[in-house]
Amino acid sequence: MTEQRDSAAGPGADFVSRVIDVVDSIPAGMVMSYGDVAAAVGSRAARAVGQVMARYGHDLPWWRVIRSSGEPPLCHEQRALEHYRDEHTPLLWRDDGDYRINLRQARYPG
Structure with missing residues (x-):
């Protein structure tokens, strides 16, 4: 994770780091x-979170x-x-055949 934070230097770096920390904290399931x-x-x-995920999400549990x-x-x-x-x-x-996540059961913190 340190590498991601180091590469996120500049204005908004704090936002990026905080988003990364939150996403990292979401438990499995x-x-x-x-x-x-x-x-x-x-x-x-929310859209800025999407931008962070697009840029840094590959090393995060992005599916969460x-x-x-x-x-x-x-x-x-898929x-x-x-x-x-x-x-x-x-x-x-x-x-x-499409699906969605059951937010009543899976939303964190819930």
Whole structure:
């Protein structure tokens, strides 16, 4: 994690570090929305959290940060599903085969 923080120098580096810390703290089988992560660092900038995840998320448990609808990260649904199954994350299935995370059970802290 130190390498990520060191590479995030400049204005906003503190925001990046705080987002990374929050995402790192989400336990297996639990999730937070982008807005939840933003609120946890004292911000309302859910989109900025998304930018941090896009840039630094590859070394983080990125699948644990989801859309507010309970849907997994866009364009990563299949890869995320493997992690959700491994971690026993509560899921809700639709008739069309799509899924979303059961936020009542999986939202952290909840």
